[in-house]
Amino acid sequence: MPMPTLAVVGATGAVGAVMCDLLSSRRNVWGEIRVVASARSAGRKVQCRGEELTVQALRPEVFDGVDVAMFDxxxxxxxxWAPVAVSRGAVAVDNSGAFRMDRDVPLVVPEINPEQVRNRPKGIIANANCTTLAMIVAVAPLHREYGLRELVLASYQAVSGAGQVGVDTLHDQLAKIAGDRVLGSRPGNVRQAVGDDLGPFPAPLALNVVPWAGSLKEAGWSSEELKVRNESRKILGLPDLKVSATCVRVPVVTGHSVAVHAVFGTEVDAEGAREALRNAPGVILVDDPAAGEFPMPIDAVGTDPSWVGRLRRSMDDPRALDLFVTGDNLRKGAALNTAQIAELLAAELASR
Amino acid sequence: MPMPTLAVVGATGAVGAVMCDLLSSRRNVWGEIRVVASARSAGRKVQCRGEELTVQALRPEVFDGVDVAMFDxxxxxxxxWAPVAVSRGAVAVDNSGAFRMDRDVPLVVPEINPEQVRNRPKGIIANANCTTLAMIVAVAPLHREYGLRELVLASYQAVSGAGQVGVDTLHDQLAKIAGDRVLGSRPGNVRQAVGDDLGPFPAPLALNVVPWAGSLKEAGWSSEELKVRNESRKILGLPDLKVSATCVRVPVVTGHSVAVHAVFGTEVDAEGAREALRNAPGVILVDDPAAGEFPMPIDAVGTDPSWVGRLRRSMDDPRALDLFVTGDNLRKGAALNTAQIAELLAAELASR
Incomplete structure (x- = not known):
């Protein structure tokens, strides 16, 4: 059969731009690639695989002849629109939160549950939240080794998780505060210097951390914190997994980090855990504090794997491990995982 | 008796400067105040209580006639030098790590264990680490209510925890990166822009988070992480308390934050926990996410209390609470707690 046709819906956004980068650098499995966005962006040019593609407006006909449609x-x-793409014959791979918890939509991380790709009664496959993805790729091999029971998580989330407007907001704020060496040392002076333009955030990010991401849900939990809980359970197939997450935005451009306390059913040892992570797909182990090696956003940005380090067995519980994970929230956290799912579909089509 | 004489040793450092601020603004219980520092700083002038004081070089005679000597x-x-001060007749209140875990030195947080001040066989009282202090003031009232069993902690630590050189390093780095809107979005470009001057940190802090504070101890734990564990146990009088901490430095000038997962012996409820915190000394409850109210460094800096918010009962364990705490690491985390201990001693002297 000929190489399949791919549509990239949302091609002009922050994740869409990374998607086009990835399609240009990964092994090519696609015939035609269509770039799609809102009517507002129609006609714009996008570089992909060395070609200049013209952005098409989102409408039903754009999916005719498309095999796989990725939505960002x-x-x-x-x-x-994902159901529209399906009705026109495509399989939809969706990076939004719309379908992740739908029982009839698999939530796929190719390193963990690739077989779920075939279990798609609605023709839709969901991509996980960026915070879940960075962490789950590192936790899954440990779960296979030791049997996961509980996760306590605290995140350090980059502003690009809120889109390009998040990135612009942080750079604007940093430009305003640079050079004033008193800022951050007196109450309120950062708020005053930054002014009212908070972009998509509830407070200034420059010289600050903001313990909030998403919208308010039941009992004080944020939507982001519940996503991490629900998606971790679904991806790992552990419906009773205990998960407590606190999601915090930090002044980092790209690269979500998570401090992970993981409790298992059996005793763990740090060297065994390191060995499991060394052999795991999609993971790079950086765990030599004496040499200054631990996972950090400035190193993980622009790379594919989850960076994992700071592995320590709890001093008070032989079944618990503490670790620190950083991943590029636009790549593995969004575009890369979507592209990997689409490539599983391309392989399935090729094998028919 | 006349008002007691106080010595401030380390008066020219970052914490010493805050100490002089505090002595100028708190109810005055001191007669003479002597400011002491290394021979290098001797002769410098320091403002304190509206007076200009001349810094004296650290030597044994400087403690003659001193009732309380604070060391930063x-x-x-x-x-x-703390034993020297004691040998000259002073009680030493020490903010270093030298004596905190000494069985014969109490580790005092006046809101929690003020009675321990009198239990000082060596004449020395220790002040806790800045990361422990921000968190423990909020956790202690919950412990009294529900009986603490376990803490899982992830910190967001400000650069001033590493002294004025830490603050200067961050400002220098921010000045170098301001205006370049690509930084943080490509691997290695922050390292390149910041250059080799990392100050007291193992990696750039601008646009980054660094999962490391202190020195390497056993089994991959950092000294900072072990301090939080050991000091929490000692302050709360819970030698078997389970504690796992991951300590992370963030690009914040002043204000240490901690994401806390606390497990208790009995069921908790978030409203009861809020009520306990509302009535607790040294705590301010800021917990209204819908109104954008949660604890943040840019608000807590320059203030005395621990700011506490994001209270949530775990969805999977009725005995567990998640919360977020921010405190000024130079005030409650250092100078303020030291001043409070010294004031307990002044009251003791006055009551003789």
């Missing part, structure tokens, strides 16, 4: 758009656009 | 100096200086 807001929840409500995905909810409406 | 490196561990090895405290280890040598």
């Amino acid at each position: 758009v807001p929840d409500e656009i995905s909810a409406e | 100096v490196p561990d090895e200086i405290s280890a040598e």
Whole structure:
């Protein structure tokens, strides 16, 4: 059969741009690639695989002849348009939150549950949240080794998780504060220097950390914190997994980090855990504090794997491990995982 | 009796400067105040209580006639000189790590264990680590209510925890990166822009988070992480408390934050926990996410209390609470707690 046709919906966003980068650098399994966005962006040019592609407006006909449609758009656009793509014959791979917890939509991380790709009664496959992805790729091999029971998580999330407007907001704020060496040492002076333009965030990010991401849900939990819990359970196939997450935004451009306390069913040892991680796909072990080697956003940005380090067995519980994980939230956390799922579909089509 | 004489040793450092601020703004219980530092700083002038004081070089005679000597100096200086101050008749209140875990030295947080001040066989009282202090003031009232069993902690630590050189390093780095809007989005470009001057940190802090504070101890744990564990146990009088901490430095000037997962012996409820915190000394409850109210460094800096918010009962364990705490690491985390201990001693002297 000829090489399949791919549509990239949301091609002009922050994740869409990374997607086009990835399609240009990964082994090519695609015939035609169509780039799709809102009517506002139609006609713009996008570079992909060395070609200049013209952005098409999102409408039903754009999916005719498409085999796989990747969506990197807001929840409500995905909810409406992924089924349209399916009705036109495509399989939809969706990076929004619209379908992740739908029982009839698999939530796939190719390093962990690739077989779930075939279990798609709605023709839709969901991609996990960026915070879940960075962490789960590192936790899954440990789960296979020791049997995961509980996760306590604290995140250090980059501003690009809120899109290009998040990145612009942080750079604007840093430009305003640079040179004033008193800022951050007196109450309120950062708020005053930054002014009212907080972009998509509830507070200034420059010289600050903001313990909030997403919207308010039940009992004080944020949507981001519940996503991490629910998606971790679904991806690992552990419906009773205990998960407590605190999600915090930090002044980092790209690269979500998570401090992980993982409790297992059996005793763990740090060297055995390191060995499991050395052999795990999608993971790079950076764990030599004496040499200054631990996972950090400035190193992980622009790379594919989850960077994992700071492995320590709890001093008070032989079944618990503490570790630190950093991953590029636009790549593995979004575009890369979507591309990997699409490539599983391309292989399935090729094997028919 | 006349008002007691106080010596401030390390008066020219970052914490010493905050100490002089505090002595100028708190209810005055002191007669003479002597400011002391290394011979290098002797002769410098320091403002305190509206007076201009001349810094004296550290030598044994400087403690003659001193009732209380506060030390904000490196561990090895405290280890040598706190006993000297005692031998000259002073009680030493030490903010270094030199004596904190000494069985014969109480580790005092006046909101939690003020009675321990009198239990000082060596004439020395220790002040806790800045990361422990921000968190423990919020956790202690919950312990009294529900009986603490376990803490899982992830910190977001400000650069001033590494002294004025830490603050200067971050400002220097921010000045170098401001205006370049590509930085942080490509691997290695922050390292390149920042250059080799990392100050007291093992990696750049601008646009980064660094999962390391202190020195390497057994089994991959950092000294900072072990301090939080050991000091929490000692302050709360819980020698078997389970504690796992991951300590992370973030690009914040002043204000240490901690994401806390606390497991108790009995069921908790978030509203009861809020009520306990509302009535607790040294705590301010800021817990209204819908209104954008949660604890953050840019608000907590320059203030006395621990800011506490994001209270949530775990969805999977009715005995567990998640919360977020921010405190000024130079005030409650250092100078303020030291001043409070010294004031307990002043009251003791006055009551004789």
